[in-house]
Amino acid sequence: MSTVSNHQWRLISRPVGDLKETDFEWTSSPIPDPAEGEVLVRILYLSLDPTYRMWAATDTYLPAVPLGEVMRGITIGVVEKSRDRSIPEGAHVQGLLGWQEYAVCKPQQLTILPPLSGVPLDAHFGLFGHIGMTAYFGLLDIGQPKPGETLVVSAAAGAVGSLVGQIGKLKGCRVVGIAGSDEKCRWLIDDLGFDGAINYKKSDLHASLKEQCPDGIDIDFENVGGPILDEILTQINLRARIILCGLISGYNATTPQRGPAAFANILVRRARVEGFIVLDYHSRAMEAMTAIGQWYAEGRIKYRIDQIDGLVNAPKALTRLFTGENIGKLLVKL
Amino acid sequence: MSTVSNHQWRLISRPVGDLKETDFEWTSSPIPDPAEGEVLVRILYLSLDPTYRMWAATDTYLPAVPLGEVMRGITIGVVEKSRDRSIPEGAHVQGLLGWQEYAVCKPQQLTILPPLSGVPLDAHFGLFGHIGMTAYFGLLDIGQPKPGETLVVSAAAGAVGSLVGQIGKLKGCRVVGIAGSDEKCRWLIDDLGFDGAINYKKSDLHASLKEQCPDGIDIDFENVGGPILDEILTQINLRARIILCGLISGYNATTPQRGPAAFANILVRRARVEGFIVLDYHSRAMEAMTAIGQWYAEGRIKYRIDQIDGLVNAPKALTRLFTGENIGKLLVKL
Numbered sequence: 187m188s189t190v191s192n193h194q195w196r197l198i199s200r201p202v203g204d205l206k207e208t209d210f211e212w213t214s215s216p217i218p219d220p221a222e223g224e225v226l227v228r229i230l231y232l233s234l235d236p237t238y239r240m241w242a243a244t245d246t247y248l249p250a251v252p253l254g255e256v257m258r259g260i261t262i263g264v265v266e267k268s269r270d271r272s273i274p275e276g277a278h279v280q281g282l283l284g285w286q287e288y289a290v291c292k293p294q295q296l297t298i299l300p301p302l303s304g305v306p307l308d309a310h311f312g313l314f315g316h317i318g319m320t321a322y323f324g325l326l327d328i329g330q331p332k333p334g335e336t337l338v339v340s341a342a343a344g345a346v347g348s349l350v351g352q353i354g355k356l357k358g359c360r361v362v363g364i365a366g367s368d369e370k371c372r373w374l375i376d377d378l379g380f381d382g383a384i385n386y387k388k389s390d391l392h393a394s395l396k397e398q399c400p401d402g403i404d405i406d407f408e409n410v411g412g413p414i415l416d417e418i419l420t421q422i423n424l425r426a427r428i429i430l431c432g433l434i435s436g437y438n439a440t441t442p443q444r445g446p447a448a449f450a451n452i453l454v455r456r457a458r459v460e461g462f463i464v465l466d467y468h469s470r471a472m473e474a475m476t477a478i479g480q481w482y483a484e485g486r487i488k489y490r491i492d493q494i495d496g497l498v499n500a501p502k503a504l505t506r507l508f509t510g511e512n513i514g515k516l517l518v519k520l
Numbered sequence: 521m522s523t524v525s526n527h528q529w530r531l532i533s534r535p536v537g538d539l540k541e542t543d544f545e546w547t548s549s550p551i552p553d554p555a556e557g558e559v560l561v562r563i564l565y566l567s568l569d570p571t572y573r574m575w576a577a578t579d580t581y582l583p584a585v586p587l588g589e590v591m592r593g594i595t596i597g598v599v600e601k602s603r604d605r606s607i608p609e610g611a612h613v614q615g616l617l618g619w620q621e622y623a624v625c626k627p628q629q630l631t632i633l634p635p636l637s638g639v640p641l642d643a644h645f646g647l648f649g650h651i652g653m654t655a656y657f658g659l660l661d662i663g664q665p666k667p668g669e670t671l672v673v674s675a676a677a678g679a680v681g682s683l684v685g686q687i688g689k690l691k692g693c694r695v696v697g698i699a700g701s702d703e704k705c706r707w708l709i710d711d712l713g714f715d716g717a718i719n720y721k722k723s724d725l726h727a728s729l730k731e732q733c734p735d736g737i738d739i740d741f742e743n744v745g746g747p748i749l750d751e752i753l754t755q756i757n758l759r760a761r762i763i764l765c766g767l768i769s770g771y772n773a774t775t776p777q778r779g780p781a782a783f784a785n786i787l788v789r790r791a792r793v794e795g796f797i798v799l800d801y802h803s804r805a806m807e808a809m810t811a812i813g814q815w816y817a818e819g820r821i822k823y824r825i826d827q828i829d830g831l832v833n834a835p836k837a838l839t840r841l842f843t844g845e846n847i848g849k850l851l852v853k854l
Contacts, residue, residue, distance in 0.1 A: 433784050
């Protein structure tokens with residue numbers, strides 16, 4: 187099953203407006219050999235996440251990917267050759283190994299994945315790893331949910347949003363998801379136990395939020411921004427918390443984005459808006475993994491994978507995140 | 521010195537755009553008599569604050585003042601007649617007694633002012649009371665300043681801003697004020713000990729902030745919003761705190777105001793934006809008053825009063841807050 191060469195997607199132009207396949211170039215090079223203290227990883231899964239749009243475009247919380255380089259990406263792989271005693275061959279690992287089939291790296295760049303009995307490997311992207319930590323720490327640390335509060339989640343049928351809503355239910359909140367299709371809304375309510383779900387493409391968001399959140403909004407787990415956040419801010423309660431996890435509605439914009447229309451409401455309602463990047467919680471990963479693993483084992487949370495086969499399809503698949511086509515965690519199986 | 525009738529300013533129209541004198545009507549009525557359990561207060565000082573624009577226009581954190589009613593206002597007065605044993609005649613009191621010369625009220629509506637030896641009565645508006653609490657709790661509770669951090673204050677020559685900057689210096693911050701005239705900037709630096717001051721009307725705010733905040737901005741005590749906040753958000757550090765105390769630049773606007781242009785930076789820099797209304801800190805008033813009183817007694821903080829004489833001049837004086845004409849605490853002496 188081994189390939190003779192290492193296929194790679196390289197970033198060749200900064201995206202302007204919508205991400206395009208032509209921003210990337212499909213190249214190949216020889217499979218590299220690990221030096222002393224390094225390992226060779228064969229990549230099995232590439233996670234596709236909205237934040238990649240930032241990484242491709244400009245310096246933000248990480249430097250932009252240099253043009254001509256292999257696109258940065260979160261991956262799961264298996265160690266094929268190890269020249270470091272800390273990582274055995276055959277170990278499953280996670281790391282920022284990029285959009286390629288093979289990578290040579292140092293052990294410090296990798297997290298060794300524990301064997302999850304009865305849990306498929308893709309759960310490290312759908313439930314654990316950066317998705318699980320984002321949902322867990324964003325909602326619990328920044329959102330501080332209390333039983334009886336109303337939690338609204340935008341991009342609720344996405345990997346993070348669907349998990350946030352389920353954790354919100356476990357914490358006793360009324361949970362309302364905002365998503366872009368009736369199918370997604372049905373999934374949120376019927377399978378994940380959300381109290382309500384709003385198809386923002388078909389409904390009057392103002393009226394639907396009023397109806398679904400009769401006691402106002404205490405917590406907003408915000409993945410989208412734009413007009414959705416505008417409307418949410420008009421309906422927040424005193425001391426509401428807005429967890430800024432993503433602003434995907436603006437990532438592909440070609441003009442500078444204005445902040446939310448109801449910004450003054452943050453003042454009037456004494457609300458707190460707090461930005462959040464999961465990288466900051468690396469040292470507390472075990473806390474999230476333990477809790478999520480327990481809930482999953484008890485059958486109290488679910489995840490859903492939206493799998494694309496073949497690295498060659500990665501750029502096209504990434505655009506699905508911005509058109510709202512995917513449900514659950516989008517990833518590429520190599 | 522008593523007047524035979526009670527002059528009052530009544531709100532007669534909701535302000536549209538700039539506040540105008542014609543939004544108010546000058547009326548008079550007989551001086552009321554206190555019933556059992558009430559007191560009659562002769563008002564000595566009326567505080568003028570930017571938030572009055574909100575009170576006149578629409579329901580916000582307090583209901584809008586009903587049209588035809590005496591305009592709401594923060595006042596200091598002296599008890600002329602008491603029919604309640606908890607408040608003696610002659611006591612100095614503070615309360616929301618409105619834009620009038622006399623008011624009858626119940627003791628629960630009043631705070632009895634302690635005698636401040638060697639401190640003039642107007643210090644209750646310039647340094648203590650709602651101004652002191654706003655500066656103290658906004659900066660310390662929400663801003664959490666640490667020594668060596670850079671604090672930017674907008675509307676820095678106003679009552680709150682000038683105190684915030686001085687408390688920031690006491691806490692070991694580098695303090696940079698933004699104000700609207702060279703005279704104000706000189707006052708901030710020469711008299712109050714700010715490290716820097718920027719006249720936003722004359723300078724390139726971007727370049728001036730870069731120069732005055734070479735290590736970036738850790739805390740923004742925001743009184744203004746609009747283009748000033750836009751620029752500040754582009755220069756915030758990781759985990760910056762934006763204390764939303766006021767958004768005066770938008771209060772007189774006739775069109776809906778958009779949020780700050782660099783809103784996404786709140787996410788990228790993991791910043792926290794928190795709205796703040798001093799009313800919420802009523803129960804902790806003594807903590808602020810004690811600290812500020814101590815600092816004042818030690819000569820470590822100063823205040824400045826911008827006094828207008830005569831209640832009849834109140835509406836015109838209030839507009840000065842929005843044109844940037846006042847320095848320090850604006851009030852009317854009756």
